[in-house]
Amino acid sequence: MLQVDETIEIAAPPCEVFRRWDDVARISEFLTGVRSVHAETLERMRWRVDIAGIDPVFYAVLLERIPDRRLLWTSCDAITHHGLVDLEETDDGGTRMTVRLSWMPRPLRPDEPAGVELDELTVRCDLQRLKRLIESAHAPVTQDATPVAA
Template sequence: MATVQESIDVAVPVTTAYNQWTQFESFPHFMGGVESVVQQDDTHLRWTTSVAGQTREFDTVITEQLPDQRIAWTSLDGVEHAGVVTFESLGAGETRVNVEFQWNPESATEKIGAAFGADNAQVKSDLKKFKEFVENHGATGAWRGEVDPGPVGTTF
């Protein structure tokens, strides 16, 4: 399993950063390789990605969601992965966004890329684009509901 951990400070209140992150269908605006995300219901997402000429479709489920604090997910099919995004208030107008996930690279290209940190570099770039997006546009929507992880909890 490969592990990715990246953080960025954004100059918006924690509620604004969190609210924008809940707008999953906007991810193609700031995530490289993400062609589309379709939110099927409160917890299920259908992703289409294109990386290194390879298009993939897969489903994820949100396993935990606490407004202004965290969103955790796991894959249901496709490449095995799970992770969490947390939001830390650094004051009235600044938030630290932390992304951590684990994934199981399958192809030789994915394994080589993970070994050389390409996945970390992509997430770092995506977070910079998220910062620009949310600082320039604010939140384009919000979902303030909670998803309870239940008695088992999440990996992260």
């Protein structure tokens, strides 16, 4: 079973971090091995993945959704997949994001393609990629100030 429990600081408000996770259609932009996530209803998501030991399509249900604060989901079929995103505003207006992901791949049949192998380091790198995506989108636009000649 793969279990990742990671906390990182992001220089953007919790609403922006939440918005990025809540937009399930964009999760594949930062999570390795995820081809797509489609929200079938407000609570049910269809995941398409290319991850070793995980069915290429599985379903998950959203157990908790507290805007700008928390998302919690779990798989509802043969594989074990759970996710939790907790957001806390920091003193400087940024976000402390805690992510807990776990899954237990099923044994592969000999004729099945392996898919992407995931480990804790890969997932931690994915979360750093998410941090960069959010911070670059949140970065204030600055104008170059050219000194005026006297």
